[in-house]
Amino acid sequence: MPSVRILQVEDSRPDAELVLSELDADALVYTVQVVDDEAGYLAALREFKPDIVLSDLSLPGFSGRRALELLREHDQELPFIFVSARLGEEAAIEALRNGATDYILKQNIARLASAVRRALREAEAARAHQRAEAELIRAQRFESLAMLAGGLSHDLRNLLQPLLLAGDSLQDYQEDPRLARLGALVRDCGKRGLDMVQSMLSFARGAHRAEQVRIGGLFEALGLLMQGSVPKTVTLHIDAEDPELSFDGNHTELQQCLLNLCLNAIQAMPAGGELHVGAAQINLPASFFRFGEDAQPGRYLCLTVADTGIGMDQEVLRRLYEPFFTTKTTGTGLGLLSCKRIVASHNGVMRVESEPDHGTHFYLYIPLAEHVDASEQDEQDNLQGNGERVLVVVEEAAQLSLLVDTLDAWGYQAHASQSGTAALQWIEAQGVPDVVVVDADMSLFTGVRTLAALIDHGYRDSAILLTRSDTPPDLSGLPALEHIYQIDKPVSARTLLLTLREVLQGH
Structure with missing residues (x-):
């Protein structure tokens, strides 16, 4: 405590x-x-x-x-x-x-x-209960927004479509330059309106994870969403080194992440300033990555959100990604944690540099896929799940969330439990999962005790135990399972996914 x-x-x-x-x-x-x-x-x-x-x-x-x-x-x-x-x-x-x-x-x-x-x-x-209720209300509002956006999109399209037609018609009057210019303006306004409706609808509904994201399209959508949110005292610059660069990712999630960082930056500049959003390619060496980060050296896309605002001190930076920590008078403090999860789900890493009165720079590093041969591609395809139910039992909230997000991203139905007791309650309510992933180092109800209790409740298949190499768990008193796979912590996504495939193929 x-x-x-x-x-x-x-x-x-x-x-x-x-x-x-x-x-x-x-x-x-x-x-x-x-x-x-x-x-x-x-x-x-x-x-x-x-x-x-x-x-x-x-x-x-x-x-x-x-x-x-x-x-x-x-x-x-x-x-x-x-x-x-x-x-x-x-x-x-x-x-x-x-x-x-x-x-x-x-x-x-x-x-x-x-x-x-x-x-x-x-x-x-x-x-915690109040925060959960607030998050539920917030989620319900977003769900309502998605339903509202879906219902209005048809009417808004009908309203905006005539602007495109009228603009084209007016542009036909080439003998009258004034009408031609007016036509171009009307057509462009209609097109921008339609693009904005589509961007808002996509943002509210969400999107599939696997898609090709084009930097130019991502930044154009961000610019449309930012319209009306940037005060006159703030100058917004959006620049892409290569707007045609495409990569595997989730357009909507990255858009959400950049939008959150931009809105935070505007609030950090109450007296005005400059907000820069940029994208550039960079090669990162192995020494760049910190202990426990599941990333490899190579070519990365660096998305930057930089402001000239009030900045943050070391105490705030230290707690930046804590759930529910916020320096605002209102808000949940989940925005930056969500950004970090989104970047991690793209197998990337996030960095921040800030000092009081010297602004803040956020850097989002997204790996750019290199050419892979057929055998490597087959191996990647084999890591994809098929909707198997995976129960993840980890006491540490941030690690639990990242593991669940990673498994969800790779096609598994991942279910989170923060204790052995919660895992037992889940099995009693939902039935036996396909695979159990358990942290060996939980304090109140250890991983081995949790596995023993799960076995008592009918689990008989193989299990994955997350362990520390310096303190291996004592498995001597554990009832028999088909197999117990041990993965050393910190756990890499690749190792976990490969082990999961091995477990499931042995079923």
């Missing part, structure tokens, strides 16, 4: 130290701020931003009940625990009814640490 910010409302120093000594004995890592009046309490809520409040019931000129009332005006979910020497049953019931999380008598202070940990867990679970 990371360091916990504790706001303690207490006027007795010995009592405050008694409370903190219990937390020390439980090895809870924390920082604390102690206040004993209303002004200090309100200031601490604003500036210290506590994770939990521990409050005595009565203080000179202030009270725990008032502290609870002020907190609930400020935050409905933040945990609040009464720690008092006297708190009768009726007062305790009233406190819980008014929004307190728990109450601890100083005579029974040994219960404090477990109560604090439980309150923090429940608060985090509540926040």
Whole structure:
């Protein structure tokens, strides 16, 4: 558990130290701020931003009940625990009814640490639930947008089509240059309108993963989507070194990624500035890639989104891809994580350079396919899945998401479980999958224990265990499976896909 910010409302120093000594004995890592009046309490809520409040019931000129009332005006979910020497049953019931999380008598202070940990867990679970609900609502809005776009596209096409016809007709009046120019303008406006409708419809609906993406077409669609979003104080430059360059990818996903980065860049330039979007080919050496990145040296397309905005410090850069982390007052913080997943699904990597007051540069490196002979092409074709159900059990959320996205991209039906318990619940609800991929290093329910439990629930086929070469798992007590394939971490997509084919071919 990371360091916990504790706001303690207490006027007795010995009592405050008694409370903190219990937390020390439980090895809870924390920082604390102690206040004993209303002004200090309100200031601490604003500036210290506590994770939990521990409050005595009565203080000179202030009270725990008032502290609870002020907190609930400020935050409905933040945990609040009464720690008092006297708190009768009726007062305790009233406190819980008014929004307190728990109450601890100083005579029974040994219960404090477990109560604090439980309150923090429940608060985090509540926040996660709220974020999930917000994401569900957002997804439903996008689904509604896709349905709306599909319904309107026919009418909009009917409205815009006459502009093309009228433009062509007016251009026939070559003896009148003014009418010819007007015709060209009308036709171009109609064509741009139709292109914009198609781009928005494609963006809302999504697209198939395997397609040829042309840089010129990708940037033209981005320019159309950006129209109306670029303020007059921001100058947008979109340049492609070779607009005719094509590569295997997903036009819609890359368009979504570039659009997200561009909108973020505009918000990072409240006083105006310049936004550059570019594309160029580059050769990357093996030394360019970081530990754990599943990428190979060679020829890459570098997509760049650069702004002259406020920039980011090292703390923000360090947390940039954390789920739900955001520096905005509104938003989910999932945009950059989605971009990283999109780039990873194209077997590419993402880099960012930024300093406060010196702008931000995002670089998206997408591999460009070299010529492959027939045998290599056959091998690649053999990696493609056929809709087989793969249950992936990994505790670390980012790794789990990347593995699932990779398997989905290669034609498998990948299902994510973040714990052994969740995997068992999934099997009980959905039945036995074709293949199970399990991380051996899960903390609460280890990979080996998870496999044993899955076997108890009817799984008998081969399994893939993600392991560390320096600490191989003990498989001695594991019931018999057809075969257990072990893959050393960090896992490369190619190794995982090859192992999956081997497992499935052995069925």
